[in-house]
Amino acid sequence: MTEPRPPRVPAPSGLVVVDKPAGLTSHDVVARVRRALGTRKVGHAGTLDPLATGVLVVGVERATRLLGHLMLTEKAYDATARFGVATTTDDAEGEVLTTADAAALASVTPERIRAALEDHRGDLDQVPTAVSAIKVDGKRAYQRVRDGEQVELAARRVTVHELEVTDVRGLEADFSLRCSSGTYVRAIARDAGASLGVGGHLTALRRTAVGPYDLGLARTVEEVAQDPRGSVLPIAEAARRAFTSHDLTPAQAADVRVGRRLDDLALSGLTALFDPDGEFLALYEPRGEAGARPVAVFV
Incomplete structure (x- = not known):
C-alpha cells in the first residue's frame, strides 16, 4: 500500500533579495526561485540585464503585490564606463557604432x-537606451532593435541624487550613484562619452541597493537553492523596511482586514498597517483632509 504524501506546505510570503550573477536574466532568477520554493507565484521588481549583477528583489506569494509599489523606489549602482567606443546597446554586449581616432582620444584627460x-x-532629461524594456506601440524597444528597426525614444525626467567617480584608468572610469527609478546607467556612460566627443559605453554594472534592500540582505542563487525558506524576508519585515509603518488597534485592524476606510487615522503618505500582533495587513494612503483609504490589502 502506497504511503500517503505529506501535505504540501505553502511557500512563505515575502521577498528574496538575490545577488544576481552576470549571465542570468531576471526571468532566469525568477524561474530558479520558483523551483526552489515550489510555487508559481513569484515575480521581480526592476529588471537587471544579463550583463549586470547585484540586487534583484523577488516577491513570493502575497508579497508579489508589493512589487509594483517597490518599483518606484530609489536605486544605487556601481558602474564602469569605457570611453572611445560607442555601441548599439550602450554597453559592451552591443555592436560597435563608432570608434574615436587617436587625435580625439588624446584630448580625453582624467x-x-x-x-x-x-x-x-x-535632474536630467535622459533619453533611455534603445534596448530598454520600454514599450513602443505595444512592443518592447529592445525587441524592435533586435528586429532591425530604428528606435527613437523620448527623453524622460530622472534624478541622480549622488554620483561619485571613484577611479579613472586611462579611458575607463569607475563610478557610484544613487538615482531615481527609471534612470539608465548605460545612458549616462553614452551621454558622457558624447560630451567628450569620443563616444562611451558601460562595461560593468552592479546594483547595490533597491530602496532599503541592499547587498547585505542578498543571497546568491546557490544559497537560495540550498536554503529557500531561510532566504525569504518575511512580508511583515519587508513592509516595515520599505514603508512608514503604523500599528492599529484591534477595532481598526478588523476594518482594515475587509478594506474599509479609516476615518480616525491620519497618515502622511503611503503607510504599511499592522495588527496588534504584528501581522502586516495592508498599504493605506491619506484620504483627503481626514482619514485613510486602502491601496492594497494583503490578508
Whole structure:
C-alpha cells in the first residue's frame, strides 16, 4: 500500500533579495526561485540585464503585490564606463557604432572624464537606451532593435541624487550613484562619452541597493537553492523596511482586514498597517483632509 504524501506546505510570503550573477536574466532568477520554493507565484521588481549583477528583489506569494509599489523606489549602482567606443546597446554586449581616432582620444584627460560623468548629477532629461524594456506601440524597444528597426525614444525626467567617480584608468572610469527609478546607467556612460566627443559605453554594472534592500540582505542563487525558506524576508519585515509603518488597534485592524476606510487615522503618505500582533495587513494612503483609504490589502 502506497504511503500517503505529506501535505504540501505553502511557500512563505515575502521577498528574496538575490545577488544576481552576470549571465542570468531576471526571468532566469525568477524561474530558479520558483523551483526552489515550489510555487508559481513569484515575480521581480526592476529588471537587471544579463550583463549586470547585484540586487534583484523577488516577491513570493502575497508579497508579489508589493512589487509594483517597490518599483518606484530609489536605486544605487556601481558602474564602469569605457570611453572611445560607442555601441548599439550602450554597453559592451552591443555592436560597435563608432570608434574615436587617436587625435580625439588624446584630448580625453582624467579630469575631463570626471567632469563629464559628474555633470550627470541632479535632474536630467535622459533619453533611455534603445534596448530598454520600454514599450513602443505595444512592443518592447529592445525587441524592435533586435528586429532591425530604428528606435527613437523620448527623453524622460530622472534624478541622480549622488554620483561619485571613484577611479579613472586611462579611458575607463569607475563610478557610484544613487538615482531615481527609471534612470539608465548605460545612458549616462553614452551621454558622457558624447560630451567628450569620443563616444562611451558601460562595461560593468552592479546594483547595490533597491530602496532599503541592499547587498547585505542578498543571497546568491546557490544559497537560495540550498536554503529557500531561510532566504525569504518575511512580508511583515519587508513592509516595515520599505514603508512608514503604523500599528492599529484591534477595532481598526478588523476594518482594515475587509478594506474599509479609516476615518480616525491620519497618515502622511503611503503607510504599511499592522495588527496588534504584528501581522502586516495592508498599504493605506491619506484620504483627503481626514482619514485613510486602502491601496492594497494583503490578508
